[in-house]
């Protein structure tokens with residue numbers, strides 16, 4: 001048997017210092033601290049980062065907790081606000097609006113799921129809009145927030161939260177964290193890559209300065225270009241533009257004019273949609289669109305005409321193609337972040353996919369020979385993640401009832417079977433997809449189905465066993481409890497202020 005130390009990875013090289021690169025460096029430096037593994041990260045100020053990506057999902061809190069990062073400190077350092085969900089405006093028909101919350105609607109009132117009781121009550125004209133039965137939605141609409149209390153059985157525990165932050169400041173924060181734990185940052189541009197003639201493994205990178213960087217494991221966080229995974233290893237790209245055709249965006253920050261609430265907003269436009277992400281000191285805005293349906297100039301004009309405050313920078317144009325690498329782990333190279341794939345920012349999933357890539361890397365952390373079975377399992381799990389995000393994003397588009405050519409085509413496009421089955425099961429009798437791995441639990445699917453006007457043709461049989469007056473009393477009780485709780489929460493901005501002040505005088509732990 002070979003000496004174990006000969007087989008162990010000793011040198012990890014990360015190419016790229018954007019959100020993906022520094023999240024990876026922070027996690028590896030934390031988890032491998034006792035192993036003597038060297039971690040180096042190469043980044044090029046000349047190339048820069050993509051410079052967008054401000055809205056996150058609640059899972060990022062698990063990542064920060066794993067690293068021992070104090071939330072209050074993070075919020076202060078990254079100008080973060082709280083995010084309770086995403087408000088969708090005009091996505092069904094013009095004038096519609098709903099919130100996809102980080103939480104559930106209602107609470108159990110009988111053997112069937114809550115939404116079945118609501119569907120029947122609605123058919124009888126005895127229910128209010130679905131969003132009225134969700135605490136995070138009630139709080140978001142009132143611009144309020146409190147930390148969820150600890151009691152798992154309480155209706156007040158029925159939500160989670162994420163952050164809207166300045167992603168470049170998050171990367172700086174994580175860079176400090178990783179460098180303090182031994183990650184070595186190298187400024188320079190990679191100009192060539194050397195591979196092993198036998199197995200095709202990457203052996204070294206050459207920088208513009210002539211310096212050679214050798215390694216056992218290479219993490220490609222080089223952004224859309226996929227410097228190692230694609231330009232060198234030619235792994236191949238699964239192009240999903242037919243499913244998610246938006247391929248360009250303009251992004252611009254603007255000044256804040258009114259107090260900001262704890263949610264991101266997405267407003268449908270004629271050939272795409274516009275985001276609004278409030279931070280403590282500014283609002284991030286962007287228009288995501290498909291260039292087959294609108295000219296760039298019209299797209300940027302539409303964005304600038306719909307800002308709520310003065311722009312504080314020039315609009316920046318971004319180009320992308322939705323899809324993913326055919327393998328995210330190929331030989332001794334793992335692609336994390338935009339180098340691995342991108343599925344437009346509608347549900348703020350990119351940073352979460354980075355996190356999944358990192359957690360799976362830690363779970364399957366290889367030896368030098370990078371066993372094919374580990375890589376296969378890693379790729380299978382990441383494929384699942386990407387497929388499920390793709391289907392959930394598509395759901396928003398295929399359920400629209402708008403009239404413009406872009407939206408009509410989005411309704412009429414070919415759907416993956418995995419999505420069609422989910423939509424049909426809900427429409428037939430209110431079944432909601434359940435799966436163990438991957439993003440977006442039943443509560444999320446339900447929010448979008450109902451928010452975009454898809455209602456089941458019938459409800460769970462067990463609902464009929466409850467008398468109409470008992471059903472409507474239960475709904476009224478839940479709504480009243482939610483309104484009462486939301487009304488008593490703190491103003492969102494007051495919460496941030498108090499919380500940051502608390503951090504200044506304590507160890508900064510949020511809960």
Ligand SMILES: Cc1cc2nc3c(=O)[nH]c(=O)nc-3n(C[C@H](O)[C@H](O)[C@H](O)COP(=O)(O)OP(=O)(O)OC[C@H]3O[C@@H](n4cnc5c(N)ncnc54)[C@H](O)[C@@H]3O)c2cc1C
Pocket residue numbers: 015016017018019020021042043044045047048049050051052053054055056167188189190191221222223224225227249251286318320336337338339345348349350351352
């Ligand atoms: C329009 C848009 C909106 C988005 N909104 C969100 C959002 O709200 N939420 C979310 O989660 N995500 C969002 N994203 C995605 C998010 O921006 C990215 O997932 C995140 O920033 C990670 O990017 P990255 O680190 O992979 O790549 P980048 O930021 O592009 O970083 C690449 C790094 O590689 C380095 N590099 C490249 N080539 C070389 C070389 N030859 N030598 C040395 N260094 C090199 C660069 O210098 C840089 O440091 C959005 C993306 C787009 C396009």
